Amino acid sequence: MPITIAVAGNPNSGKTTLFNALTGLNQYVGNWPGVTVEKKEGVLIGHPEVVLVDLPGIYSLSTNSLEEELARDYLLESNPDAIINIVDGTNLERNLYLTTQLAELGIPMVLAINMMDEVEKSGAKIDGAALGNAFGVPVVEISALRETQIDELARIATLAAQKKGHPLPLHRFSGGVEHALGHIEEVALHQQPEHKQRWYAVKLFERNELVEAELGLSAELKAHIEQDIRQCELEYDDDSDSIIAAERYNFIEDVLEKVTVRKKAGEMSPSDRIDRIVTNRWLALPIFAVMMFLVYYVSVNTVGATMSEWTNDRLFGQIILPAISGALADWGVASWLQGLLVDGILAGVGSVLSFLPQMVVLFLFLGLLEFSGYMARVAFIMDRMFRKFGLSGKSFIPMLIGSGCSVPAIMAARTIENEHDRRMTIITTSFIPCGAKLPVIAMIAGAFFGGKGWVAFGAYFLGIAAVVISGIILKKTPLFQGEAAPFVMELPAYRWPSLKNIFVTTWDRVSSFVKKASTIILLAAIVIWFMTYFGWVDGQFRMLQSGQIDQSIVAAIGNAIAWIFKPLGWGEWRPVVAALSGLVAKETVVSSFGIFYGFGEVAEGGQEIWSSLRAAFSPLSATSFLIFVLLSAPCIATISSIRREMNSAAWTSFAIGYMITIGYSVALMVYQLGTWLQSGAFSAWTGIALALLGLMLWLLFRPSPKAVGSLKQANAGVRG
Amino acid sequence: MKTLKDVRIGESARVVKVHGQGRIRRRVMDMGITKNVEIFVRKAAPLGDPIEVNLRGYELSLRKDDAEIIEVSSPISSINECHYAHNHRCRGKSKFW
Structure with missing residues (x-):
């Protein structure tokens, strides 16, 4: 019979390390339903009948955060056969707080005290058996990193799960609280199963409305309980929820007093010494800049770019593609099928694979930053700057990576715990011009502005401004309202990360990207290939010869929607289709123009077509075109990773819709207001542009509805 | 009311009460900021906010705005220090008493 064991513990307690040690690579990484929190399951090595579920790292079972809610709901509703509660032996006091809550669930539990090697090295001592007795659970002292006692832990946890009992919590609070809890159990909970009574009693004592509703207590009963709570609050001169929190910690302090010998106080640990330098008032920012430069330089500029280029140009462009096209031609495969395989499917596969090297390098770095403890400091250092825009200090890294490629950048947003911050980061990251947008910038700059550097600078400035403005605007919309998750964050001790x-x-992150994203990209590549290479020639639907792209389905669509872009100054099918072709990859915009103007292959900056462009665009409409390409919907690979990371079709549509709206509005404002300033002619569109500008400014500067609301709440909610 | 926000860097304080409401209040208590616990304010971030504090043997960072819901008093140990050693650093602190 299958056994399910949940692994629960604080963030930074070594939970991931333990889970990896217990399951090896036998893991399935998915998401919890409907949210972007990773859910990992795995099979215990050597025991195919034992399934381990890695719960999100949490500090408590209250519903402070999505992670806590998920973990609590899982434990209460899915009834795992046992819990492995992993605690950091070097930080027992706070880690055991969660233990006191888990012990009240009536699920067999094993306490795994982790990092015992570090504990011993520091000179501290823990009497594990005595600690276990205090909680009434078996204890295994382990080192997840060195994999000591892991088998023993697995054995004991499996035994505990097979017993199928419902243990009762042993920890007790002080007299007054126990009196109240006992009374609550007696009047309201005697018909509940014995092992659930304590959990419910504590929740009722904390005035938890969800539990009150679940139990369906009568108003009379509630009033009765309220009396008990009030009396206790009076006695302790505190609110009931603080009383419980304090009692849990008091219990832990008492136990630890008896079962541990602490290291000498006042001595600085190596971690403290590192932190004194790394987050030093003066050194923190320079060190941060150097670290970020390293991450950027290696993952985007050197290794990543070189390897991506190699995969794309050499491996695919010169080896695989010619080999396959040659073979297909030799076999006499129909030309449309050759096209589908080579230009559609293989090009699609190639575009997925070309991200991989960059992504692997980036994720190795992110892992290093996360597991060493530096990532928390990134949030600490940058919080002040980013929170104004509804972003997290950790959003810095996706933004930075986004200047290389938005796909890994959006995946890097995973390191942001807060869901609002993460969504905001995902929506805004692709405003930062990625490497593939550079050829478009170079083309416009070269053709219209003498190739001046300020155009590129302006593009980055536009990107950053779009991030900041979007942050401020979106933060005030109902989508990002609701109680903000508090920024009360542990700064974990620095540790050597385990390789x-x-x-x-x-591996988990990259392989899940390949599995999920590649299907979307592949499908999109095929659809776009079809629309580009097929069309009506002389009233006949057929595959097109090269140079007939103006008769393709894409061109037909471009023609049909060209009027939409008239107010932007380029309402003709060529620029419209070129902009649309940017969906495949942004640099395609340049090669599309090459094809339209009859040049076939063009250089990266499109030098050959500059004069044709100058005939088709004015500097102003070219600027508007560039703005639209830079800000509106990103390439299909990015869209699919947005879909993957948002884990919601609605949020993905919102993100893409928002980007298109912003791109369109800004391009329209620039073109129309620019025309007005240049010629002095005021048209209806000038009015619309002004109205848009006004609307944007209003959205930007209106008071945040939340600030007003929460102030009122706070005033009304001040307690005696 | 003296709050954690008012405690200077390098000084400690004892928690009297956690005010506020909702998630932030819950979270603060879950992280071990409960009545009578002693908190040492270690440093501020380079841009002045958030702050890093030490309590219950670990490091915690929180924003100054959130530190404002934590009512504190000078810890008993440092009152004694003040009483016995009249150094000039204590005078600033004692005005809260």
């Missing part, structure tokens, strides 16, 4: 962890995490 195994970094590799496993990188």
